[in-house]
Amino acid sequence: MTINIKKCTIEDVCILQEISYETFNETFKQQNSPENMKAYLERAFNLKQLEKELSNISSQFFFVYFNDEVAGYLKVNINDAQSEEMSDESLEIERIYIKNKFQKHGLGKYLLNKAMEIAMERNKKKVWLGVWEKNENAIAFYKKMGFVRTGSHSFYMGDEEQMDFIMTKTLI
Secondary structure: OOEEEEEOOHHHHHHHHHHHHHHHHHHHHHHOOHHHHHHHHHHHOOHHHHHHHHHOOOEEEEEEEEOOEEEEEEEEEOHHHOOOOOOOOEEEEEEEEEOHHHOOOOHHHHHHHHHHHHHHHOOOOEEEEEEEOOOHHHHHHHHHOOOEEEEEEEEEEOOEEEEEEEEEEEOO
């Protein structure tokens, strides 16, 4: 078993779109209407939007490979790319997804550690993320990794307002 991480470039936009659709569907399709899923996927993961995000110098994407197959991805933001007003001492994990068939292999922890490494390289004091209040597996994972709930914010899935918990980990 080999695990590797590769930083995404603009040339990876089609692969990024494919894995974004796949992992988001796997994670949330059962709890949301087809109309709201479709609306969100088309807005968040269209090629123009992903190209814009990949081109933002305050955002970075990484693929995680399991035995040479793309198994998941990570998106981190700093400065004004963060989806909430946070201090310059913070790094946001905006997306961290692993394909269902690759879960339970430690890949989420691997990507989370990559985010921590980036935060420390950039002298950030906090790492934060938003997680859907109904995503109990993810919440348990983040708690195990040292994150605590520090707030909440609205997340729109199509026309439905949902609640995300904001979870934060303070770095030493």
